[in-house]
Amino acid sequence: MNIHEYQAKEIFRKYGIPIPPGEVATTPEEAEAIARKFGTTVVIKAQVHAGGRGKAGGVKLAKTPEDAKSIAGQILRLTIKGLPVKKVLVTPAADIASEAYVGIIVDRASKRPVFMASPAGGIDIEEVAAKTPDKILRRPVDPRYGLQLYEAMQLAFFLYSDMKQVRAAAKILQQLYKAFFENGGSLAEINPLVTTPTGDVMALDAKMVIDDNELDRRPDIAALRDESAEDPSEVEARKANLTFIKLDGNVGCVVNGAGLAMATMDLVKYYGGEPANFLDIGGSSNPEKVVAALRIITSDPNVKAILFNIFGGITRTDDVANGIVTAIKQNPLKVPLVIRLTGTNEEIAVKILKENGLSAMTDMDEAVKKAVALATGKAA
C-alpha cells in the first residue's frame, strides 16, 4: 500500500527524524492560508501515489501567499501518471547546502532489508545509480538484530565528513530502519536528506510503501489508505478481493492466478489483440467475486469482448459458472463472452452454463483466438 509523503513524514517524525513543518491543503485557498501562517517562501508538493512528481510539475516554490494560491491551483489540476492530484503539502522552503539519498528496501536477492546511501541525492538518483554505482553504498541488515550503530555510522561516513553531521545522520538511519521495520514497510526512503548552511541534517522528503500483507495486524497503518488517490476500479476490485489493473486494450480478461492471468494477456497479444486489463480472481473464488469482476470489466467502454480463463484447482469451476450466470441475469452483457474452463467440477460447470444458453471451451489457445476475433470484429 502506498501512503502519501505527508503521512510518511508523520510516521518519521514520531521516530524523531528531523523534518520541517508542513500542512496539507485540498484547495488553493487553504494553501494560501497555510503559506500566510508560515510567513516565508513555501514549497507546494503534489500528494499523489506516483514517482517523478517534480519532473511532472508537481513540486513548486511559492514566494508569497498569493503565489501559493495560484500555484496550488495549478498543481491541484494536474494528473500525474494517470492519477489526479487531490491534495498538496505546503511546507517552508529550506536553505540547502547538500542533498543525499538514503533508502531501505526488502531485497529479493539477499533476502534481507538492504540500506542504500548516496551523497549524490536528489531527483536524478536513479541515473546516479545506473552511471556511477560507486556513489551508492549498500548495506544488508540482519532483521534479527536491526541496524546496529556501527553499521549506521559506516553509512553516515559515506555521506558526510563533519562529525556532528555523521552522528546526526547515523541516528536518522537507525530511526528510519525502526520506522520501516515496526510499521511493516517494504520501502522507506528519504530523498533528499539535506544539510543546511547552519550544519543541520534533515529530511525534506519522505516515502514509504507498506507491505499489504502487514495490514491485518496494523489497523492504524491500514487506516492511512487514501482511496480518493487511487483508481476507482482498482478500489472496487480490492474490496471484492480481486487483483485488478486497468490497461488500454479491448479484450477484458478474467483469470484465476496471477501467472495464468499474465500468460493469458500475453496470448491475447500473441494472437493480435490487446488486453483491457489484468484481473486475478484468486484461489477460492465464490460466485460474488465473479459478479464483481464482470461489473468492473463491463464498466470499461473500451472492452469489446470478455474472456474467462479458469483452471480449477482450489477454484471450483462450478462456482465461476454460477457467478457468470448470476452476473448476466443481473446485468445482461452488451459484448460477446468467451469462456474457457477446465479442472475441478468442470462437468457441473459446463452443465450450468449450457442450461443458461452459454458454452465453454477447454483449450486456452482456441479460446483466446476466438475472443480476439470477436473483439476486433474479424471472424474466428
Add this chain to the structure above:
Amino acid sequence: MSIFIDKSTRLIVQGITGRDGSFHTKQMIEYGTQVVGGVTPGKGGQKFEDKVPIFNTVAEAVRATQANATVIYVPPMFAADAMMEAADAGVRFVVCITEGVPVLDMTRVNPFVTEKGARLLGPNCPGLISPGQSKVGIIPGRICTPGPVGLVSRSGTLTYEVVYQMTRAKIGQTTCVGIGGDPINGTNFIDCLDAFEKDPNTEAVVMIGEIGGTDEQEAARFVREKMKKPVVGFIAGQTAPPGRRMGHAGAIISGSAGTAAEKMQAFEENGVGVAKRPIDVVDLLKRAMR
C-alpha cells in the same frame, strides 16, 4: 525417481483441522501420500477422519511419527511461527502453502530455517507432486502423469496449465515443484534445477518464470554452467505494463532488471529453449528429448 518427495515421504499437516487443511489432507491421502499426523494446538489426542493422529505441537508429532516433511495451511499471521516450529522440531522439508505472509516475517524465517538444516518450499506456493508416488500441497493429481520431465515454476495455475498440456501430449513428469511467487521464499529455481540434474530419472526440465527479480536470469546461467540435461522455459508477463512505481530504491537495487524480455533473452543466451506460448513447451520438449 523424483526430487524432494517420493513414496517413503512421511508427512504431517500443520493446520489439519482448518478449512483448506482438512480438504487438501483428504486429497493428499486419496492420492497415496503417507500422511502420518497433523498438528492443531488444542486438538492433540483427537484423530482426523478417524485415522490420522492430531498433536498439539510439531515436536510431539515428530517424536511420535518420525515425520520427515510437513505442509503448512495456517493463516498468514501464524505462518512464520509454523515454519520456525517445524524447522526447530527437526523436520527436514517444510512446505508452506499459506498466501499473504508478510515479507519482513520471511526475512527472519529464512535464516532460521537454513540454520536448522531444513529445506523450505514456499510460502504462497502450490507445493509439489511426484506423480504416482506422493503429493504435498494442492496441485491437482489428475492433471499429472508419471514420466521423465521435471518441472519448476513460480506460478500456481499456470503450472497446472503447462502440466495439463504436457500430460495431454503424453509427456509425463518426475516431479512438479511450485516454488511460489513471493519476493522472499525458500527453495529457488537453482535448488530445483540442481536436484533435477542429479535425479537419474529426470531427462529434461521445464522452468516457468514470471516478471520481477533476477532469479530466472541466475537460473539460466546455472543451466549453462552446471547442467547437461536440456531445459526449456516460459516467462509470463510479456505484456505486463510497468507499474506506477513509488520511490527509487527498487530501481537502484535492481536497475531495469526483471522484464519478461530480459529474462527470455537470458534463457536464449544460456541455451534454455524459449517457449513463446505455454503450448510451445510441449514441442520444445519433444525436440529436446529426441
